[in-house]
Amino acid sequence: MPASLRAHYGWLLTLATPQPQRLLDVGTGDGRLLQVAADLGIPRRVGLERKRRWNPANRDFDATIADAQRLPFPSDTFDCVVENESLEWIKDPVRYLQEATRVCTPNGHILTDDTDWDTLVYAAQDTARARRVLRAFCDTGPNGWIGRAAPSLMRQAGLHDIQVHVRVITEREFAPHTLGHRQAQVIHDWLRQTGDIAPTQLDDFLADLHHTATRGDYLFTLNRYVCVTRPTPQSS
Template identity: 30%
Template sequence: MAALEFDEQAARHVERTYATPDVVAQRAQVLALLAPQPGERVLDIGSGPGYLAVSLADAVGPTGTVCGLDVSEAMNTIARSRCASRAWIHIDDGDAANLPYPDASFDAAVSTQVYEYVPDMPRALAELRRVLRPGGRALILDTDWDSAVWHVADRELHERVIAAWEEHLVHPHLPSTLAGLLRRAGFTVPEERVVVLFNPRLHSETFSANIMELIAEFVVGRRGLTAKDAQAWLDDLRARADEGDYLFSLNRYVFLATVT
């Protein structure tokens, strides 16, 4: 695994990606399934730029509490600014495998696009269970990049690019095993769903337009890929759009778990 480096520039790029209508719609589905209630204490593991933390805070209200946790200082700076008007949000430094909270301190927890980066999943899920009260619930969303469909002309180059991109993940296929991991950690899993990100057209406000730039930057120097290769891959995707036959689709898998 070669971790993504979230300096200020990269964090701002992620912030723009999370503001696209695709990810806004994803957050709405996450919130509907988690169903945070007024007065609840909710933990957002991997809170990133703070969009979800704000939505959670609006749902629980000032009688509740939202704690956002992230390992990235750059992300936390953005999140603290975004959340500053809601005193019941706390943005903390920390990681999913070592949650800095007492036992049974939350009614609910949510984690989107985080556990695929966590090396020790049994420990991370044990920590998740520890901080939830009896009967508490957790919602986890992660991606399997095998589900990606992208119309390209140069299939061989595309496969090399995606293989190199997967190097930034510890568990590039986590969703296929996540329900079992949750059950072995002492959760029940009453709900499993798929959230589809679908872009039949390319424009700046789509998820794929933003993620392709991040992918192209990351893959240079991996799997023998050069900057010229990365640019050729981008040009191929943009040519599909120019010719009117662009298509991108990606599945994100959602698991609702409860503490037994």
């Protein structure tokens, strides 16, 4: 796991205090958040994925295959419900947030953690090409503005007293184990598939990042919009 991401997940989980005892991670993917939760000593960890064939490596959490819009748990089951970068893929995110509210205990925490793709930054030499590539990635994904939309989605789901944090993940190293390196490859592969940018431009974009890094000028920043609330506001 990229060190920058591990640090981010560690910080994210401190927003739910006291430390949760029963954590649900929706749209778990390869289970990186739950790995950090285990390291922090959170005892009951449940991951949920819609993928039928889902078998993350080194799994040490309970795995459930289901749709986030219909969580297969009784009310008040978890004291923390979290998602990372899944909200934009869920067809009806408000419905998901209502379900998260149902399965969360009244004084538990609901966390969302989503990248705003329109504010992704790579230092590159060819600024016009970098801008074209990043804009195309933002605009062809399911919802490039999900980060800034998350507080409104929570409000539409009937949640109140929403704290909003913007955490900037920053890297200055460009290497296969870094988040920025992996993300650049995701952008390359995604746009190869959509056909919105010519393949040579995409290859040149990656080469540009390598050259920028070789000169010591590389910088990557990614804005995670984090919303935190409780099903029952403490003030009520």
